[in-house]
Structures are given as C-alpha cells and as structure tokens.
Amino acid sequence: MERIEHRACFGGWQDVYRHDSAVLGCTMNFAVYLPSQAEKARLPVLYWLSGLTCTEQNFITKAGVQRYAAEHGVIVVAPDTSPRGEGVADDPAYDLGQGAGFYLNATQQPWAAHYRMHDYVAEELPALIEAGFPANGVRGISGHSMGGHGALTIALRQPGRYRSVSAFAPIVAPAQVPWGEKAFAAYLGPDRADWARYDATELLKTATERLPLLVDQGQADEFLAVQLKPELLREACAKADHPLTLRLHPGYDHSYYFVASFIGEHMAWHVRAMKG
C-alpha cells in the first residue's frame, strides 16, 4: 500500500493510496480523509461510493465532505468505481466496464475475472482500512447514483455490518431501469433471478435488519424518471415496513452541487448512528 497523495485539509489530511487488490486482481486507488482527531483516537468510518464515470477523486474534490468529517471526527473512505488497468475488461460505453462496476460480483465473461466490486467494498477494503488506519470498526456507507445503489444494496446484503446508510439520487431498482438492465445482463447474465441480489427494492423483501434508509433526490435530476424512480423504493419500503426517510428537493439536479448541498446533513445522520 503506497500513499500517492497527501494534502492538508480542514486540519486533517486528504490522502490517496494505491494498493494491489487481491479481490479485483488489479491495482486500485482509494481516497481516505483523516481528521485531526485520528491522531489520538480510533474513529468511525464513512464509506462513500461514487457514480458512473467517477474515480476516487470526484467526491473528495467536489463534495466538501472534509469540513463535516473534521467537525464530527469521522474518517471518510472513497474507493474507485471499478477495477482498472490494461488487463481489465472494458467497454467504450460510459455505463459499462471501467468506471461502471455497479458494486456487484460479475459471473459472466469477460467481466468475472476482475469485476468483484461488491466483495472489494464490503470485505477487502474495510479489512485494509481497519488494519492500517485508526478506525474503530464502526461503519457507515453512502453514495451517489450508481454508488447510491451500491450503498443501499451492500448495507442490505450485510446485516450488522453497517451502523448507518444513506444515498443521493440512487438507482433504487436497477433490474427495472435501462442502466441496470444493461449492466446486469452483461455482468450477471440473462437470468433475472440473479439480478435480485443486487437490487435494493428486491432485497428489501427479505431484509432481516431494519436499518433506516436516508435518501435525498433532486426533482430536477435529468435521470429521475427513467433511471432512478425513487417511488419504487418508497413502495418497497412501505410493503416491507422498512424505515425510509425520502426527501425530494425541488430544483436540484444530478450533479455534485446537489451532493455538496446535503452531504452535511448526511454526515450528521451517520454520526448519530455511528456515535450514538
């Protein structure tokens, strides 16, 4: 594990590390923000999953999360969105292949060799963080768009593993929308029964843990009606009697200006659960 960026920020350090991932079979970057409190204490960790086309850089440069992490004493970890590199399968489209891992374990060729972002985010990365940084083992998870899908599905698939979960403009029902249908068919094959394991609205049907969900959605989001469909999450939570706070924000679009506007409230939500 090699530190490739190290920048003072709000009294702490915004770092980027590079490491060889055993799960993904390639070299990966991840970002970690260490507030000043990490010099003296073990802290909870908020994992952030980014959306299509992003790397580990987008969230740390655009969301302004460091101010809130410094205020509350929370470590923030942001991985890349897929395996990367010359030996890793790719596709020219922005919504498949590198930059579009969809936080699942692929079973189909040519993807199965490297595309195991679910296990990377849920297992390998937390183990690495908890061994190498002053983390106290308490975890929250959040994300944006494809990363919101990742946060919801990983939390729902791993009862007890996360103390809190939230999402910005998540793909709540990938098995029912074009982005998810394309990616799931490629990564998981044609059998839709296999898709349900990575669809938040399906996972809610059998969820054993009542982990409350916080979801923010902009009403001017250009992907709202076709790809995001928050009403499907509302229905699934209502049917499953699963606690959901779904907030619809007039005027907000799909950009990081939307994420930046509400990341402070998400941080407070996670802190209440992670430190409560």
Next chain:
Amino acid sequence: MERIEHRACFGGWQDVYRHDSAVLGCTMNFAVYLPSQAEKARLPVLYWLSGLTCTEQNFITKAGVQRYAAEHGVIVVAPDTSPRGEGVADDPAYDLGQGAGFYLNATQQPWAAHYRMHDYVAEELPALIEAGFPANGVRGISGHSMGGHGALTIALRQPGRYRSVSAFAPIVAPAQVPWGEKAFAAYLGPDRADWARYDATELLKTATERLPLLVDQGQADEFLAVQLKPELLREACAKADHPLTLRLHPGYDHSYYFVASFIGEHMAWHVRAMKG
C-alpha cells in the same frame, strides 16, 4: 448574455453565463452564485480570481464557497483567467497566454489586442453584474495564486472600489519572481517601471487607502520559496504601515484543499467589511 449552466446549490443557484466582452474582444464565461436571499434583496458581491490554468469552473466546483455565501447572503462572481478563443493569442506554456492573463492590460504584441483582464475584472464585469443581477454595489475581491496577485493589485489600484480584499497563496511580488518576470516581459515589455503598476509590493509604496489585507499561505506550498515569497508582502506592508493579516499554515499546499479549508474564514472577513 446567455445563461449556460443553472444548478441548485445550498438553496440558491450556481450559474454560469457567457457574454461578448467589449474590453477583451472575445466571448467569455463567468460563474455567479446567487444565494436564496437574492430573490428578495440586493446583496454585496465577492469577486474571485483564479490561478494559472483555471477557468471559471475550478473555484465553483472545488472550494465549497456556496455554503458560506448562502449562510451570509453574498453573491459570488468568478470570471475566467484570460481572454479565450481561436482569434486570441496563445502560448503552449501553462504560464503564458490563455489561462494566464495575470489580471493586467497588455501593451505588447501579440497580446495587447485581447489581454486586458485588469479592465475586464475592475470595470466591465462589475458593471455587467450590477446591471443584471441583484447586487447592491458593495464589492469584495479575493483570489488564489495568480488570482491572489490579481485581487491585491486590483484592490490597491482602485481606492474606494472594494470594501474588502483577501488572497490565498498570492504572487505578491511578480516583478521579482519567475512567473511574473516571464509574463510581465511578454505582456508589458522590458521596461520594469511599467511592471510596478501590477506588483502589490510596489503599489503599497504609494497606496492612499489603508484597506486591510488578509493573506493565507500554506507552508508546504510547492511554490512558496520561488514564486510566492509572502515575506516580501510583509516587508512592504511594514514599510508602508499598511494593515496586513498574514497567516502561515503548516502542512498546507497550493491546492484547492487549502482554499476550501479557509474560504469560510475569508468569507467572514469580507462579510464583516461588506456588511459592517
């Protein structure tokens, strides 16, 4: 004037406009953040000048200023850093030509036709803002690196025009450092007497207004010793008995992580002067 971006952010709007600049003789973009208070009242405007290679985008995507502008009710305007376009002289180097206007009025060819960023920032842009947006005529100015140089020199050259001024890692004495020597020789010619009009440490010798300067500088800034030299500003202010708050921050580099960490305190500094 055409609005080309319009994004909800912290209850207000982060917009980008395109217009034909008469001063620069080309089409220019500028960013404007309008907090919600602008719907009902005329507000002070903080002008932000960015550094080498930047456009109007860098500050609005990376600094997190919108939160503070929304909190205090301040409009924030961020222009591009030079004239742009196919008909505008350029140079392959990052520190000359497009993206490197140095906030001066060029007198030498091939630059003189378009490179008049001083007059654009000090005159044309404020006139446009005050005619087209709910601005109350009260102005502050700040910037980073080359833009810190721009903020200091424009404020010092225009007594009474700005209520407040601050800078992050500014080029305080361009006539004495490589970035400035190269740019000033190209834009202004070989006579160093002409350079003094765009050098903050020189302008302080004859400043008639005691406008207090706030300057933040990271001590791990990779450009500190060769290009920035804040000690020259300290000496010039001491000699001229000009009020200076110079803060040196251990660990901080030249990036927007540094700007983001202290932009809230700069906003508070400007608000005290602009609304006091």
